[in-house]
Amino acid sequence: xxxxxxxxxxxxxxxxxxxxxxxxxxxxxxxxxxxxxxxxxxxxxxxxxxxxxxxxxxxxxxxxxxxxxxxxxxxxxxxxxxxxxxxxxxxxxxxxxxxxxxxxxxxxxxxxxxxxxxxxxxxxxxxxxxxxxxxxxxxxxxxxxxxxxxxxxxxxxxxxxxxxxxxxxxxxxxxxxxxxxxxxxxxxxxxxxxxxxxxxxxxxxxxxxxxxxxxxxxxxxxxxxxxxxxxxxxxxxxxxxxxxxxxxxxxxxxxxxxxxxxxxxxxxxxxxxxxxxxxxxxxxxxxxxxxxxxxxxxxxxxxxxxxxxxxxxxxxxxxxxxxxxxxxxxxxxxxxxxxxxxxxx
Amino acid sequence: xxxxxxxxxxxxxxxxxxxxxxxxxxxxxxxxxxxxxxxxxxxxxxxxxxxxxxxxxxxxxxxxxxxxxxxxxxxxxxxxxxxxxxxxxxxxxxxxxxxxxxxxxxxxxxxxxxxxxxxxxxxxxxxxxxxxxxxxxxxxxxxxxxxxxxxxxxxxxxxxxx
Amino acid sequence: xxxxxxxxxxxxxxxxxxxxxxxxxxxxxxxxxxxxxxxxxxxxxxxxxxxxxxxxxxxxxxxxxxxxxxxxxxxxxxxxxxxxxxxxxxxxxxxxxxxxxxxxxxxxxxxxxxxxxx
Numbered sequence: 271x272x273x274x275x276x277x278x279x280x281x282x283x284x285x286x287x288x289x290x291x292x293x294x295x296x297x298x299x300x301x302x303x304x305x306x307x308x309x310x311x312x313x314x315x316x317x318x319x320x321x322x323x324x325x326x327x328x329x330x331x332x333x334x335x336x337x338x339x340x341x342x343x344x345x346x347x348x349x350x351x352x353x354x355x356x357x358x359x360x361x362x363x364x365x366x367x368x369x370x371x372x373x374x375x376x377x378x379x380x381x382x383x384x385x386x387x388x389x390x391x392x393x394x395x396x397x398x399x400x401x402x403x404x405x406x407x408x409x410x411x412x413x414x415x416x417x418x419x420x421x422x423x424x425x426x427x428x429x430x431x432x433x434x435x436x437x438x439x440x441x442x443x444x445x446x447x448x449x450x451x452x453x454x455x456x457x458x459x460x461x462x463x464x465x466x467x468x469x470x471x472x473x474x475x476x477x478x479x480x481x482x483x484x485x486x487x488x489x490x491x492x493x494x495x496x497x498x499x500x501x502x503x504x505x506x507x508x509x510x511x512x513x514x515x516x517x518x519x520x521x522x523x524x525x526x527x528x529x530x531x532x533x534x535x536x537x538x539x540x541x542x543x544x545x546x547x548x549x550x551x552x553x554x555x556x557x558x559x560x561x562x563x564x565x566x567x568x569x570x571x572x573x574x575x576x577x578x579x580x581x582x583x584x585x586x587x588x589x590x591x592x593x594x595x596x597x598x599x600x601x602x603x604x605x606x607x608x609x610x611x612x613x614x615x
Numbered sequence: 616x617x618x619x620x621x622x623x624x625x626x627x628x629x630x631x632x633x634x635x636x637x638x639x640x641x642x643x644x645x646x647x648x649x650x651x652x653x654x655x656x657x658x659x660x661x662x663x664x665x666x667x668x669x670x671x672x673x674x675x676x677x678x679x680x681x682x683x684x685x686x687x688x689x690x691x692x693x694x695x696x697x698x699x700x701x702x703x704x705x706x707x708x709x710x711x712x713x714x715x716x717x718x719x720x721x722x723x724x725x726x727x728x729x730x731x732x733x734x735x736x737x738x739x740x741x742x743x744x745x746x747x748x749x750x751x752x753x754x755x756x757x758x759x760x761x762x763x764x765x766x767x768x769x770x771x772x773x774x775x776x777x
Numbered sequence: 778x779x780x781x782x783x784x785x786x787x788x789x790x791x792x793x794x795x796x797x798x799x800x801x802x803x804x805x806x807x808x809x810x811x812x813x814x815x816x817x818x819x820x821x822x823x824x825x826x827x828x829x830x831x832x833x834x835x836x837x838x839x840x841x842x843x844x845x846x847x848x849x850x851x852x853x854x855x856x857x858x859x860x861x862x863x864x865x866x867x868x869x870x871x872x873x874x875x876x877x878x879x880x881x882x883x884x885x886x887x888x889x890x891x892x893x894x895x
Contacts, residue, residue, distance in 0.1 A: 278783045286790050332802045340815035341827075346642065352795050359791035363783060385787060388780030390739045394669040394855060401677025405649065408684060412642060416817045417824075417831055424688065428837050431681060431844040438851045442858045449862040451740055451855070507818050512802035516795050584894035587840070591892040595847075595883075599876070606869045609861065620785075660781060670852045678848040682841040689833050744856030748864060748871055756871075758853060759878040762846050766882040769842040770889050773835060 273376040280375070281385045285362055293522045294324035296568060303572040328515070336511035339414060346413035351509065351516035354406030358523035361399050364392050365530045366454045368540050368557030372548050382454060383557055392451040396531065397438060400486070404430050406520070407488075407495065407505050414508035422504025425583060426495030429485060432590040433492075437482035439598035443475040443605045444468050444535045447614060457539030464543050469536040471614055475601035476536045478594050483528040485590065488521065490575040494583055529567035530560075537563050621661055628654035641687040645680055652676045666740045839891055850879055 298313070298321060305312025313320035338347065368383035381387040389395055404427045411423015447468065448456045460466045469476045485492040496504040506517045533539060540556030547555050581589070608614045631650040638644055652675040659668035747755045817824050857864075857872050864871075886892055 275782070278786060282783065282786050282790060286787075286794075332798075333806050334802075335807050335809065336802065337814050339817055340812065341817055343640075343642075346646075351799075352792070355795040356788075356791040359794065360784075360787055363787045386780060386783040389665070389784070390780070391665045391669045394666065394673070394740070398669040398672040398677065401673055404677070404681055405646070405684075408681075408688075409642075409646075412688060412829075414817075415827070415829065417819065420688075420829070420831060424685075424833060424837060427681060427685075428840045431678070431848075432840060434677075435844065435847050435851065438848075439854075442851065442854050445855065445858040446861045449741075449859055451859060502818070502820075511806060512799045515798070587894040588892070591843075592887070599880075602876075606861070606872070610866050610869050665780075666856070670855075674845075674849055674852055678841075678845045682838075682845055685838050685841045689835070689838055691829055691832075740856045740859045744858075744860030747853070747856050748860065748868055752871065755853070756874055756878075759850075759875045762850055763878050763882040766843070766846045766879075767885060769839065769846070770886055770891055773839045773842070773891070 273378045277375050277378045277380065278385070281383065282363075284383070285367070285385055286359075288367075289359060289362060289523060289526070292526050293519050294328070296522045296525065297324045297327065299569070300572050300575075303569070304576045307573070307576040331511060331515045334511040336513065337508075339416065339508045341415040342508065343413040343415065346409050347508075348513075350406050350410035350413060351513045351520075352406075353409065354403065354520040355516040355523070357399060357403045357406060358520040358527070361396050361527050362523075362530075364389055364396050364453055365527070365534060366457055366539055367530075367560050368553050369457075373550055373553050380553070383553065384454065387454065390451065392453045393441060393445070393456070393531075393535075394451055396527075397434075397441065400527075401434060403520075403524070406517075410509065410517070411505040414505075416508050418501045418503070419505045419507045422495045422501045422507070426488060426505060429488075429492065429494060429586060429590070432587060433482040433485035433594070436478050436590060436594035436598050437486060439595070439602060440475045440479035440482065441535065443472050443598075443601045446602070446605045446609065447471070453534050453539075457534060457541060460538040461541040462543060464538075466543075467536060467538045471608075472536070472601055472605060474597055474604065478598045478601065479536065480532065481589075481594060483532060484571070484574065485586070487524040487528050487571070489525065489571055491578040491581050492586060493580060494586060525568060525571050526564070529564045529571070532567050533560060533563040539563075617661055621658060624654040624657040624661075628658070642684070645683045645687055648683070649676050649680045652680070666743055836894060843886065843891065846882070847879075 301323065302312045302320065313323040316322040316326050338344065363385035366382050366384040366387075371379075371381055373380045391398075407430070408423045408427040411419040411421075411426070414420070444456060445451065448459050450456070456468075460468060464470065484490075488495050494504075495501075496506075501507075506514055509517060540560035542555070542559050545555070546552075605614070628651050631647040631654070634647040635644050635651060638647065652671060656668040656671040656676075659665075659671060853875070854872070857868065857875075861868055
């Protein structure tokens, strides 16, 4: 009992620390990446290559004055950033970061580097909790009592729910092929060869999922919630200091979750085709492989952000409802036919 | 441990449900209803019905309450002001009805013996899927018709011919 | 129950982390309050109307209704999707009927212009 609790706590600590370190690293990558793409230097004064810039940013944010607008609805205004960041953090626990089913710690089987291995709703839990993130944004927009934030919050929530549908349908294709809600089973099924990866067998589903992931994380080209040219900063105009930082961290954590989910669902998670390792070595290698794959998608987020222009709102809605939704359904039909005919294993 | 979680979740559910009907600000009403649904989902999960718990959060908290929130914001519903009761008989009737319902629930609670040690229900999606496409097939397909009716109804209400 | 202990632990972390950081910031930050600072931010011009009096397009409501309908649909698809391997052709036809009825609704919504924003 106590040993189990200790192992669980250890996993929680590892994942939580990974989350806390991901954010500053991503901030640095984003700023240096933007500079690289735009052919300028970017932050390079604080530490080697400007590596300590995010640390200084955190210090700055902590010492900033926290202004609460007089017209704001105080309670909800304080609650919104907590919901945003809390939801972004809690979604992480069903993601299988590494294998290691034959490893035990203090006599307790580790069952992979995943915080909650026994949760039998797996991916559904992630989508359910993720669907609550709407509240953080819509409440921030409403409680600030500011026209820009209200418009940003409303737009964003309509966008989130529209793309959630396409995303769910894309995930359903993967679940059909897997026959289980456990993300570890999803990974296990894709092991062995590159053509077992769902990204290969369900290209349409993968494309829909990726586009929807960009929209769900409010990243360019779908960052209509912030749209600084028209809405200043959207739903968090009135937020400053650490409360703003909460939204900021939530955005980067959502990116990390989306990347991790893409890797898990479509790119074989921590498996490397042709390589089977066991024991602690297997755990470390699979975790490293997972992180490497995840880094690619995190970079993709940055890459796309500084390459594509923003959508217009009607185009965004059109794409979600008239483009992605039929495509995702088509993917379901394809998987259904392919599995019935025995083309997919 | 389970008992503690159950009582906490149940208490929060009851309190937030009370807030949902009594607070003056419509947005707070909606939010406390979300909390209620969440706590109910926690209790589903405690019973082993984890699929139902996730579906509860996904549909009620994540979809229906967003719709409610939109409506509240769209109508720009103001906080209710305390006004003199236009029909005092309603209050009496409401209290009476609540008392009857409460008594009924209490009666059921005391009269029906729940046999402990029932085999844990396998609340996962596979078991549910087996039921849905097996014995409840017809009901399952009817749901589709119901959803279609809801869709058409919403469209007719919102988008009148212009 | 043991499946939920990690979630409980993680929720504790997720709730306390933002609260603690905000409290730390509260302790160290400067605060010179000023009624002008607390005005709604509208590019320096005094707001002429309340934000909450802004009117919205009814389409937001429509999108939310459509979302509820299709979200309920996807929830029913989950148990079917994980069972699909065992159901094979029978399950495929069954779900085809389920989806076809909803596709009728989808086409109707499209034709009525509910899916286009402008």
